[in-house]
Amino acid sequence: MARPVQYNTNNKPIEAPIALAKGPEGFAGEGFFATKLNDVVGLARKNSIWPLPFATSCCGIEFMALMASHYDLARFGSERVSFSPRQCDLLMVMGTIAKKMAPIVKQVYLQMAEPRWVLAMGACASSGGIFDSYAVLQGIDQIIPVDVYVPGCPPRPEAVLDGFMKVQDLVGKESLRRRNSERYKDLMNSYGIE
Ligand code: SF4
Secondary structure (H helix, E strand, O other): OOOOOOOOOOOOOOOOOOOOOOOOOEEEEEEEEEEEHHHHHHHHHHHOOEEEEEEOOOHHHHHHHHHOOOOOOOHHHHOOOOHHHHOOOEEEEEEEEEHHHHHHHHHHHHHHOOEEEEEEEEEHHOOOOOOOOOOOOOOOOOOOOOOEEEOOOOOOOHHHHHHHHHHHHHHHHOOOHHHOHHHHHHHHHHHEEE
């Protein structure tokens, strides 16, 4: 007997061939390939980012769509969502952060090992959004440094993917020395982080 509802009955052709991640630039010869350590480490890091979702409200629902099969963040090597700050690379803050919760967000950030990155998803995490009130933090960059902001209320999963790919760009191009530089230390000190 036919099923009352039929779906996925049409085979969709693959629009583009599946491609491997592009390798770094370098010199290739017979049996050898030479490149910069920086580029190799960047390539490995950018394709294996482990995110920590810090979701407090509606943007978190959009994140669930991002992880589900249609948008599938796993395609970027990020299927392993970490709920332990010590085993993740990217803090994704999504939702309204009340001032009462700000110290918790900061504590999670501090428990992450370097190198760590931060993505602010949606208007609330980026700027307080529509909640211009005494109780709501007007952007998480008041307490921790943010690498990428994704606008929208809520941002669509495509927008979050775009933000995620911008993080990948930053990760891939980051110098191995950046975290030891005076400039980075100054940035951390400006947030009261040693
Ligand atoms: S940005 Fe909009 S959708 Fe996201 S948490 Fe704030 S109110 Fe909700």
